[in-house]
Amino acid sequence: MALSRIRNFSIIAHIDHGKSTLADRILQVTKTVADRDMREQLLDSMDLERERGITIKAQAVRVLFRASDDRVYELNLIDTPGHVDFTYEVSRSLAACEGALLVVDAAQGLEAQTLANAYLAIENDLDIVPVVNKIDLPAADPDGVSAELAELIGDAPENVLRISAKTGQGIEAVLQAVVDHISPPDGDPQAPPRALIFDSSYDQYRGVLAFVRMVDGGFHKGDKVCAMAQGTRFDVEELGFFSPGMRPAKHLSAGEVGYIVTGLKDVSQLRVGDTLTLSRDGAAEPLPGYKEVKPMVFAGLFPTDSDQYPELRDALEKLKLNDAALSYEPETSQALGFGFRCGFLGLLHMDIVRERLEREYDLDLLVTAPNVAYRVQDVKEDWHEVHNPAQMPASGDVLSTEEPYVRASLIAPKEFVGPLMELTQDRRGEFGHMEYLSEERVQLVYDIPLAEVVLDYYDQLKSRSRGYASFDYDMIGFREGKLVKVDVLLAGEQVDSLSLITHRDNAYKQGKALVEALRERIPRQMFEVAIQAAIGSRVIARETVKAKRKDVLAKCYGGDVSRKRKLLEKQKKGKKRMKQVGNIEVPQEAFLAVLDLNRDGGNGGGG
Amino acid sequence: MAAAEHLYLHVPFCGHRCGYCDFVTVTGSGELHGRYVDALIRELRGAPARPATIFVGGGTPSLLDDALLARLLAALPACDELTVECNPETITPAKAQVLVEGGVTRVSLGAQSFQPQLLATLERRATPDRVVQAVATLRRAGVTNLNLDLMFGVPGQTPHDLAADLDQASSLEPEHISYYELEAKPGTRFTHRHGAELERQAEALEDHYETVVATLRERGYHWYETANFCREGRQARHNLGYWEGRDYLGLGVGAVSTIGLERRRNRPSLRAYLDAVEAGQAPPAEIELLSPAERGSERLMLGLRLDRPMPLDGLEWLIDPRQLERMAGAGMLAREPGGIRLSERGRFMANDVVSTLLR
Numbered sequence: 001m002a003l004s005r006i007r008n009f010s011i012i013a014h015i016d017h018g019k020s021t022l023a024d025r026i027l028q029v030t031k032t033v034a035d036r037d038m039r040e041q042l043l044d045s046m047d048l049e050r051e052r053g054i055t056i057k058a059q060a061v062r063v064l065f066r067a068s069d070d071r072v073y074e075l076n077l078i079d080t081p082g083h084v085d086f087t088y089e090v091s092r093s094l095a096a097c098e099g100a101l102l103v104v105d106a107a108q109g110l111e112a113q114t115l116a117n118a119y120l121a122i123e124n125d126l127d128i129v130p131v132v133n134k135i136d137l138p139a140a141d142p143d144g145v146s147a148e149l150a151e152l153i154g155d156a157p158e159n160v161l162r163i164s165a166k167t168g169q170g171i172e173a174v175l176q177a178v179v180d181h182i183s184p185p186d187g188d189p190q191a192p193p194r195a196l197i198f199d200s201s202y203d204q205y206r207g208v209l210a211f212v213r214m215v216d217g218g219f220h221k222g223d224k225v226c227a228m229a230q231g232t233r234f235d236v237e238e239l240g241f242f243s244p245g246m247r248p249a250k251h252l253s254a255g256e257v258g259y260i261v262t263g264l265k266d267v268s269q270l271r272v273g274d275t276l277t278l279s280r281d282g283a284a285e286p287l288p289g290y291k292e293v294k295p296m297v298f299a300g301l302f303p304t305d306s307d308q309y310p311e312l313r314d315a316l317e318k319l320k321l322n323d324a325a326l327s328y329e330p331e332t333s334q335a336l337g338f339g340f341r342c343g344f345l346g347l348l349h350m351d352i353v354r355e356r357l358e359r360e361y362d363l364d365l366l367v368t369a370p371n372v373a374y375r376v377q378d379v380k381e382d383w384h385e386v387h388n389p390a391q392m393p394a395s396g397d398v399l400s401t402e403e404p405y406v407r408a409s410l411i412a413p414k415e416f417v418g419p420l421m422e423l424t425q426d427r428r429g430e431f432g433h434m435e436y437l438s439e440e441r442v443q444l445v446y447d448i449p450l451a452e453v454v455l456d457y458y459d460q461l462k463s464r465s466r467g468y469a470s471f472d473y474d475m476i477g478f479r480e481g482k483l484v485k486v487d488v489l490l491a492g493e494q495v496d497s498l499s500l501i502t503h504r505d506n507a508y509k510q511g512k513a514l515v516e517a518l519r520e521r522i523p524r525q526m527f528e529v530a531i532q533a534a535i536g537s538r539v540i541a542r543e544t545v546k547a548k549r550k551d552v553l554a555k556c557y558g559g560d561v562s563r564k565r566k567l568l569e570k571q572k573k574g575k576k577r578m579k580q581v582g583n584i585e586v587p588q589e590a591f592l593a594v595l596d597l598n599r600d601g602g603n604g605g606g607g
Numbered sequence: 608m609a610a611a612e613h614l615y616l617h618v619p620f621c622g623h624r625c626g627y628c629d630f631v632t633v634t635g636s637g638e639l640h641g642r643y644v645d646a647l648i649r650e651l652r653g654a655p656a657r658p659a660t661i662f663v664g665g666g667t668p669s670l671l672d673d674a675l676l677a678r679l680l681a682a683l684p685a686c687d688e689l690t691v692e693c694n695p696e697t698i699t700p701a702k703a704q705v706l707v708e709g710g711v712t713r714v715s716l717g718a719q720s721f722q723p724q725l726l727a728t729l730e731r732r733a734t735p736d737r738v739v740q741a742v743a744t745l746r747r748a749g750v751t752n753l754n755l756d757l758m759f760g761v762p763g764q765t766p767h768d769l770a771a772d773l774d775q776a777s778s779l780e781p782e783h784i785s786y787y788e789l790e791a792k793p794g795t796r797f798t799h800r801h802g803a804e805l806e807r808q809a810e811a812l813e814d815h816y817e818t819v820v821a822t823l824r825e826r827g828y829h830w831y832e833t834a835n836f837c838r839e840g841r842q843a844r845h846n847l848g849y850w851e852g853r854d855y856l857g858l859g860v861g862a863v864s865t866i867g868l869e870r871r872r873n874r875p876s877l878r879a880y881l882d883a884v885e886a887g888q889a890p891p892a893e894i895e896l897l898s899p900a901e902r903g904s905e906r907l908m909l910g911l912r913l914d915r916p917m918p919l920d921g922l923e924w925l926i927d928p929r930q931l932e933r934m935a936g937a938g939m940l941a942r943e944p945g946g947i948r949l950s951e952r953g954r955f956m957a958n959d960v961v962s963t964l965l966r
Contacts, residue, residue: 526959527937549813551958554788555834556909558615558849559630559863562870562895565905571962583937 001074003255004184008213009129010078010093012118013103014111014470018133022103022165022174023061023077029171030063030075032243059199060096060211060257062241067179075178076241076257078198078213080117086345087474088293089199091120092273095289096198096213096257099127099182101174102149106132106140106162110148110437112411112470118152127182128153129161131174136164148438185215185255192283193217195252195260195276197227200267202321206237208264211257212276215287218253219260224279228286232269233279237261268324295327295343296404296475297350297454298387300368300497301357302339304577304588308363309338315361316340319353326353331388333497336366336579336591341388344370347454366579366588368497372450375402375478389499392485395536402478404450407432410461412469414442419464427452427460428503447476451502486511486540488518489532493582497591512541519543521590526551527583610655611866613848614686616647616679617859618668619877622696625730626797627789631861631875632666639877643860644675646884648682650858658856660688660845664715669693673705680709688712688844690754695733698741703748713843714745715754715785721775722768725761728801729789735775742779752841754783759815761789762804769815773822782841786819787834788812816955833912833957850913852906860890868902870895900925908961914954916945927966934960 013019027033060078067073080093094100100121104110121128130149135142146160161177163170195212202208219225223236240248241258252258264270272293275286303312316328327343344350350370357363374386377399386392408429410420417434424446425431432445448457453473461469484507488498498518502510511533518531522545529545556564578585619633620640633639661683668691671679683689690713691706698716706714720726721735733741738755745753755776759769776784791798791805798805820830828836832850835843848855857864857873860880864871873880874891883890897905903925910917919926931947934940939953939960953960 526939526956526963548959549955550816551956552788552816552833552954553908553958554790555785556849556912557846558613558855558857558865559861561849561863561865561905561909562872565901565908568904568908568958568962568965571958572965575962583933 001256003186003189005071006074006076006185006255007099007178007182008076008078008097008185008255008257009099009101009178009182010080010097011101011103012080012114012121013133014105014108014114017103017105017108017111017114018165019079019103022101022131022133022163022171023079025165025168025171026063026075026077026175027061027244029168029175030065032061032063060242060259062243062247062257065175065179068176073179074256075175078257086349087116087120088291089272090117091124092196092198092289094121094124094126095287096196097124097126098185099129099178101129101131101178102153103131103133104145104149106134106142106145107137109141109145109441110152110411112409112443112472115152115411115437115443116409116472116474122153128155129174129177129181130155130159131161131163133163133165135162136167136169144438148441151438187215187217187254189217189254191216191254192281193219193223193277194283194287195219196287197270197272197274197276199272200270200324202267206261206263208262208267208270208321210260210262210270210276212252212260214252214254214256214258216254216283218251219276220251225260225262225276226279226282227270227274227276228283229274229290230269230271232264234262234264237263266321268320271324293325293345294373295325295345296373296450297344297346297370298341298373299344299350299370300331300333300336300339300388301328301342301354302333302336302366302368302497304364304366306337311361312340312357312363312365315357315363316342318361319356323353325349333390336368336497339366343373343387347458366591368591369500370454371501372404372454374483374501377401386501389485389501390496392499392501395484401481401483403481403483405447405476405479406450406453406473407476408446408448408453408471408473410444410446410469410471411437411441412444412465413440416465416469417442417444420444420461420469423457423460423464424448427455427457448473449479449481449503450475484535486514487534488514489530489534490518490522490581490586491527491530491584493584495581495586507535508540511535515541515543518590519545522584522586524548525585529584611854611856611864612655612659613845613853613855614654614658614661614684615845615855615857615859615862615864616661616663616668616683617666617857617862617873618643618647618663618671618679619666619860620670621665621667622670622694623730623732626800627729627791627795629792629795630666633860633877636877639881640671640675642881642885643877644671644679646881647679647859649884650890651682651684654684654856654858656684658684658686660848661686661690662845663689663691665692667692667694667697667717669697669702669706673701676702677705677709680705680711683710685710690715690843690845692717693741695737695741698744700744700748703744703750706745707749711750713752713754713783714750715756715783716741716745716781717756718776719756719758720761720764720768721772722764725764725768728761728763729758739775739779742781752783753781754785754843755779755781757784757786758789759786759819760805760808760812762801762808764808764815766811766814766818769818770822773819777823777826777828783835783837783843784823784828785835786823788816829914830954831914833954847913850909852902852909865897868897868899870897904965907965911940911947911949911957911961912954914948916943916948918946925966926964930963934963 011019063075065073065075078093080090132142132145142162146157149160150157194216195214197210199211226233238248238261239252273290277283303309320326325345328340331339331341376384376386429446429448435443482504483501484504486500488495515531515533528547531543532539533541553564578587619631621632621634624632624634689711691711692715694717718738823836854866860877861875862873871892880890903922940947940949
């Protein structure tokens with residue numbers, strides 16, 4: 001197809017603002033999918049994503065649309081991940097497009113995430129088609145939201161499309177706007193081929209599948225190809241596009257979007273953002289924008305049943321095939337036995353990995369409280385990266401410490417500005433600037449340590465804004481911080497997996513909160529449990545769980561032996577779920593106590 | 608079935624069903640008493656000719672009228688210990704006479720408490736006076752081995768109530784006292800009604816239990832089983848059979864037998880029981896086949912309730928040796944020539960200790 005008849009675009013929307021529904025309608029209106037085959041939210045292929053209402057892996061779907069000029073256009077819809085943890089993946093998906101639909105819920109208005117992605121789109125020079133969705137809702141305010149949206153992108157409110165993806169109202173107009181307002185791709189079909197990898201996935205039969213945007217030139221089946229940044233080489237076993245199922249093609253040419261079957265066995269060999277070209281007579285320069293995404297949040301994953309260690313290792317290996325951002329290395333803990341220290345992009349990424357391990361691999365896992373990556377300078381002035389509080393050297397051996405910071409963007413109705421500023425300052429946030437997006441809504445920008453975000457910032461944000469605030473962040477690098485390691489001792493025995501690294505000013509408060517949280521989670525048992533928090537050898541907080549004095553079956557005669565035996569078996573099972581630390585039995589949730597510091601409910605994760 | 612040394616007969620009738628009770632009981636149905644006793648006697652034909660002990664429990668066996676009770680007792684084989692469970696309000700001089708003349712060597716009297724408000728909470732019909740009176744009547748008739756059933760953990764019970772119960776019980780000088788913590792079983796009307804209070808008092812029960820053990824010991828009772836106390840030599844021999852893990856045969860509706868690895872639980876329907884036995888058939892029952900590990904675990908669970916060494920012959924494989932070592936090191940149990948025995952602290956924590964020991 002001629003470049004002038006191709007449009008590549010994605011949909012930018014906050015979770016629940018209707019991205020998937022709109023995508024479904026586009027497939028329906030263009031007859032890409034017969035009505036009877038329509039499955040709700042076809043693009044979200046994993047159950048987990050479906051349940052969480054989020055999309056992890058981008059895919060691209062090609063549809064054909066007859067526009068008002070009676071010509072048929074090839075529209076490639078590139079789906080983007082919808083969460084802060086995957087900002088880099090989003091940026092690469094956007095780089096594969098010339099335009100984006102910016103979709104905002106008519107009842108909810110702009111959210112921080114939408115804004116962040118909209119800015120990403122603007123930075124990528126994308127043509128933006130503003131869309132207000134869900135105009136059928138009783139609480140919809142299409143005029144107000146259109147004005148906000150127009151203001152954001154510098155357009156006129158009347159140019160904002162008003163649709164309901166649910167009822168199908170306005171979908172044709174959206175497609176026409178894609179043709180009219182989004183530029184066709186402008187690559188050079190004659191140049192040596194260059195294709196941007198904007199996503200990849202692993203299929204157990206076919207190996208790694210790369211989703212690419214051909215920028216220049218073209219690829220054919222059988223081409224010998226190489227990824228320029230990583231140097232990975234492979235043969236194009238098959239190529240084609242999705243519509244919505246896999247459709248093999250003879251070639252992919254400049255401007256088109258499609259997939260390549262690589263036969264590679266590991267997604268980490270083919271990183272998002274890398275450029276594919278021919279192994280011989282390839283392009284001289286890669287496409288701009290490649291960077292290696294590094295995990296910033298770390299947690300220990302341990303099988304509850306130590307016999308499951310090999311299964312956990314196999315499961316991580318398999319997940320890693322499909323998730324280049326996941327890292328793991330073996331870890332041994334005196335309390336928890338053998339497990340892995342895993343690195344994640346963020347909390348949501350961590351939650352997703354844990355759930356997949358538990359659900360798809362049927363593992364019973366204990367996940368320690370997450371921490372960020374720290375940089376530590378030892379007395380020889382050498383810098384080390386620390387991914388685990390247990391690796392943190394004693395304070396006498398440390399010259400200085402650094403922790404990662406993020407630039408956080410918060411959007412909230414103006415009445416919450418006070419509480420949010422107070423919260424963010426309390427969490428060591430450094431004020432950047434404040435901006436009124438409209439008369440009602442304000443954006444705050446802060447630099448804040450990622451450690452605070454990982455701890456409980458997001459939950460607090462939601463609770464202090466009664467759920468109205470939205471939040472997004474970008475990594476901005478390491479900064480110096482006065483950090484100390486707080487250790488926890490149970491009945492005198494140090495439990496490495498409960499150690500935490502915290503800012504010196506917070507150590508006392510956090511140590512106290514931690515031992516209190518542990519006291520609530522460690523049941524009374526055969527022996528008294530002394531719970532202490534200490535910096536080095538100095539105890540900073542202490543709690544005690546008194547020993548239980550009675551645990552007997554009141555009576556037991558011939559008539560109810562079976563029932564009593566079953567009670568005992570149940571108790572035995574309960575014990576097996578506990579971890580033994582010396583003479584003490586510690587339930588798994590106690591190891592998550594660090595997560596609950598200052599927290600008033602909620603179960604982790606960002607949003 | 609192989610001959611069991613211990614025979615249990617269940618008499619399900621009660622004047623009233625107490626809220627906390629989850630035994631197989633039947634109220635009303637007075638017209639069925641005679642048919643039921645006949646059925647029991649018929650079932651007795653298959654019972655061992657010379658058991659060591661017989662226990663007639665319920666329900667309320669003493670609710671049977673004197674003639675019926677006498678007929679049942681007369682049909683029992685000879686044995687070394689014959690216990691009948693009685694409720695205080697059913698004890699008359701005539702009834703006591705029937706018991707003694709029927710060869711009963713031991714009476715177990717359901718007192719539960721001497722505090723009127725606690726008896727009301729338990730929906731017991733007897734008043735404290737009736738308990739005292741029943742003991743006197745039984746003694747006069749010549750009952751020389753008497754057990755009182757008592758309970759702590761009744762919702763609303765204060766330490767003062769408990770001390771008073773202990774005083775009144777010991778002043779009656781029974782040879783044996785069973786002191787149970789009220790077990791609020793899920794699904795009973797009682798648990799439904801008193802759940803919140805039971806939850807609230809959970810920690811006070813630790814004090815109660817310690818008080819019970821300490822007080823009764825002071826007053827010359829041996830704490831020979833988790834919930835049972837006796838004067839020297841007055842252990843309940845029938846119940847020792849359960850705790851020592853021996854076989855037992857249960858007759859009557861809802862009764863349970865355990866012979867070897869087979870546990871037979873007669874179904875709780877009175878009508879079905881009567882119809883089957885009168886037709887010359889075995890009572891309808893569900894059979895549970897125990898694995899050697901299950902039967903072994905039960906033996907440990909039961910045997911460690913006793914204040915004596917529990918022989919481990921043939922049970923070692925069920926025990927985690929590291930945990931045995933740990934529990935011994937922590938003073939929860941002692942290894943003695945005759946087996947293992949829980950320490951005093953271990954006995955208070957028996958569930959925890961036993962579930963730790965089991966592999």
